[in-house]
Amino acid sequence: MERSKKIVLVSHCILNQNTVVNPLARAKGAYVDIVTELMKKGIGIHQLPCPEYRYLGLKRDPMTKEQYETEAFRSLNKNISKDAVNIVKEYINSGYDVIGIVGINESPTCSINGEKGIFMEELLQALEKEDIKLKLIDVPSDYYDGVQGESFIKIFSDFIK
Numbered sequence: 050m051e052r053s054k055k056i057v058l059v060s061h062c063i064l065n066q067n068t069v070v071n072p073l074a075r076a077k078g079a080y081v082d083i084v085t086e087l088m089k090k091g092i093g094i095h096q097l098p099c100p101e102y103r104y105l106g107l108k109r110d111p112m113t114k115e116q117y118e119t120e121a122f123r124s125l126n127k128n129i130s131k132d133a134v135n136i137v138k139e140y141i142n143s144g145y146d147v148i149g150i151v152g153i154n155e156s157p158t159c160s161i162n163g164e165k166g167i168f169m170e171e172l173l174q175a176l177e178k179e180d181i182k183l184k185l186i187d188v189p190s191d192y193y194d195g196v197q198g199e200s201f202i203k204i205f206s207d208f209i210k
């Protein structure tokens with residue numbers, strides 16, 4: 050079967066809310082409505098690693114960006130970003146359309162809009178160094194599947210057109 054050759058990079062917890070810090074999970078597993086939009090359009094989903102999970106595991110407490118601002122966490126995010134950029138480059142060099150990155154608004158790690166999270170700061174810098182510009186969008190902090198998320202799904206559907 051012909052591939053769509055379209056890929057989107059998503060923050061880990063869009064597909065797996067089980068890594069989200071207690072008690073902030075907003076779905077049992079994936080954000081079904083967001084994933085459904087991608088599946089309907091035949092877009093491949095590249096799940097980025099969850100930096101907070103890798104750093105502190107599942108028993109971590111909610112923390113601010115300032116609290117995460119350590120050399121070790123920066124360095125972890127730089128490494129994850131380097132790996133992600135290599136993956137993006139391989140797609141682009143092979144003629145794929147890397148549509149963009151989906152972050153999580155207001156996350157100290159994965160927020161793109163407003164104050165950037167530490168991972169997104171590192172990832173966007175690493176992409177810029179390679180002269181790669183991708184479209185960017187965040188899942189809003191009040192997003193839930195269903196009626197509450199309908200307006201975002203419309204915006205998201207345009208984003209992945």
Ligand code: SF4
Binds near residue numbers: 060063069070100159
């Ligand atoms: S660090 Fe990023 S991927 Fe992990 S739970 Fe937080 S927002 Fe989601």
